[in-house]
Amino acid sequence: MSAGPSVVGFFNCLKTFLNESNEIHAFVHGLYCGLTEWNGIDNATMEYHEVLEEPHYARGGYIVGTLFRIAMILWFGCEYLA
Secondary structure, three states, X not given: OOOOHHHHHHHXXXXXXXXXXXXXXXXXXXXXXXXXXXXXXXXXXXXXXXXXXXXXXXXXHHHHHHHHHHHHHHHHOHHHHO
């Protein structure tokens, strides 16, 4: 049984995910903002040339960082992280 075209397209898309340095840097900038800031990605971070070239990776990193931070708060409790 062969994989359908949508499955093949999905795996081809994964081959290009975070495969360039600008994508990795933008994702990490967003991840850091997600872990440390409550008000979204700050303007200074959005001005980095990596983030300007790949803003969707920065936003995705922010979402992952925020979800990880919320999971840590729920796991450890608010009083230990405050």
